[in-house]
Amino acid sequence: MYDCTIRHESALAVRSVTSVTLRALVGLALIAPLPIATAAVVDDNDSAPATALHVESDPTFALLPQTREVSPLAHARPLLASPVAGTKSSVQVQASLGQPVLTFDATDLDFGTVAVGDSSGWKVTMLTNTGSGDATALQFTTDPAFPFLSLPGWDPCYGGWTVLEPGGTCMTALKFAPSSSGQANGTLSVSSAEGARASLDLTGAGSEESVLYGQFHDWTIQPIFGGLLNSHFLSTPTHDSELADDFEVEAGRDWMVSAVGAEVMYMRLHPPQPLADIYFMPDADGVPGDTPVCAAPDSQITLWETPYDESRAVFQFSSPCTLAPGHYWLRIILTVAERADSFYWGLQFVENPDDAPPVHLHPPVWRNPEGGTDYPGCFEWTPVVPANCSLEEVNRTFYGSVFWIIGQETVIDPVFANGFEVPQ
Numbered sequence: 001m002y003d004c005t006i007r008h009e010s011a012l013a014v015r016s017v018t019s020v021t022l023r024a025l026v027g028l029a030l031i032a033p034l035p036i037a038t039a040a041v042v043d044d045n046d047s048a049p050a051t052a053l054h055v056e057s058d059p060t061f062a063l064l065p066q067t068r069e070v071s072p073l074a075h076a077r078p079l080l081a082s083p084v085a086g087t088k089s090s091v092q093v094q095a096s097l098g099q100p101v102l103t104f105d106a107t108d109l110d111f112g113t114v115a116v117g118d119s120s121g122w123k124v125t126m127l128t129n130t131g132s133g134d135a136t137a138l139q140f141t142t143d144p145a146f147p148f149l150s151l152p153g154w155d156p157c158y159g160g161w162t163v164l165e166p167g168g169t170c171m172t173a174l175k176f177a178p179s180s181s182g183q184a185n186g187t188l189s190v191s192s193a194e195g196a197r198a199s200l201d202l203t204g205a206g207s208e209e210s211v212l213y214g215q216f217h218d219w220t221i222q223p224i225f226g227g228l229l230n231s232h233f234l235s236t237p238t239h240d241s242e243l244a245d246d247f248e249v250e251a252g253r254d255w256m257v258s259a260v261g262a263e264v265m266y267m268r269l270h271p272p273q274p275l276a277d278i279y280f281m282p283d284a285d286g287v288p289g290d291t292p293v294c295a296a297p298d299s300q301i302t303l304w305e306t307p308y309d310e311s312r313a314v315f316q317f318s319s320p321c322t323l324a325p326g327h328y329w330l331r332i333i334l335t336v337a338e339r340a341d342s343f344y345w346g347l348q349f350v351e352n353p354d355d356a357p358p359v360h361l362h363p364p365v366w367r368n369p370e371g372g373t374d375y376p377g378c379f380e381w382t383p384v385v386p387a388n389c390s391l392e393e394v395n396r397t398f399y400g401s402v403f404w405i406i407g408q409e410t411v412i413d414p415v416f417a418n419g420f421e422v423p424q
Helices: none
Strands: 002-009 017-024 036-042 053-056 061-063 088-095 102-104 108-116 123-129 139-141 169-174 182-191 197-215 227-229 242-249 253-266 275-282 294-296 300-305 312-323 326-336 343-350 365-367 397-401 403-411 415-417 420-422
Touching: 102 182, 102 197, 108 123, 169 182, 197 253, 242 253, 242 397, 253 326, 275 312, 294 312, 312 326, 326 343, 326 403
Parallel strands: 108 197
Antiparallel strands: 002 017, 002 053, 036 088, 061 088, 102 123, 123 169, 139 182, 182 197, 197 403, 227 343, 242 326, 242 365, 253 312, 253 343, 253 403, 275 294, 275 326, 300 312, 343 397, 415 420
16 A cells, blocks of 8 residues: 655745645556546635646656646646636546566577687577566676677667666677687676666587687778678679688698688578588689688588678588698688679778778789679789779778688697708
8 A cells, every 4th residue: 555645836835735645556467557546626715826836746656747737727628818716626646656677588598609709699688677667777787708789879778768668678689709718607687777677697608619810890990881792693604703812820820620700791681591612722922822722612601690790601611621821812602593692792991091901911802704793804813902893983992801710720839950940
């Protein structure tokens, strides 16, 4: 049982204060419509009618918005030209606990096993206010290994929510990005200014594999996507187009590569699952050589994430590729039926042509061997910086593609002879 006293005072507050007591039973059905009580206010001063009435109530009983400041006459009636002494006006008061209750739609999220330095796909949980009052100033916290979705302009309660009304729901998305191998645990927590709280458990495991090399999409300096056609077409092979980018395995290291990831963009809503063939090519004076060092045909797509984050794809090899120290080029061949299903390999770039881009080994190279695209001329591998084959129309400075290489690294112990290290 709750009691509430409603006070109303006129602009001449010194002379008149009236109160009335309301009572309400509080049950368990917090989401059900709450009763509205009406209290009558009578101005009994014939000589000086009250003006600019101000109405108050205890916090447990929320006044309807239009009754906080009312005229001497009822807000539900047409106002007369001037106050009339002895006129009765009504004030509506909603009996409400007014407290939010926050609830996630899951008790835990398990992200599975992820390579160190890489990240899982996004997992989504819904937050709902099941209480009877607004939840304001929502504050979300999570552990560093379980970051929120970080697209520009997005926050943990997506949709720009500043108030989560009773029955309101918003989405929270997280991923798992381990920095070390082994089990990882965390907590997603949320609280409101009213003291409502909710949490759920987060779990994942960092694998023995790690990102051996990566060129990632930096959203702080590159807030949009950009890419070049990277598809083979069963119906129109004259449009077959390929991008390749290079990397190095340092001296004294051996890599056993089990997967590669790349930013892969698709212009339509529902991308098909393309056939994926991965090739590691030797360097031939700044372009890919002709004979692969290692090939991973029919690689399985284990992560296909669009349109969130980097529109990422991860390609798992059926058997690993071993790479000795050296300079290599990565080719990813995506084969689809027709041009409508074109895929693009995401590029790193600087928006301002006057800005100097970061330096990789070489800029990416691109080719369309049969010249059937709208950018003719690149029949052979051609650097995309400086722009060639009409690519200067893009008006951006590309300096690398978005990709990363996953596997395990072995450190080779040096061999010495007569006091000198023997090259291996």
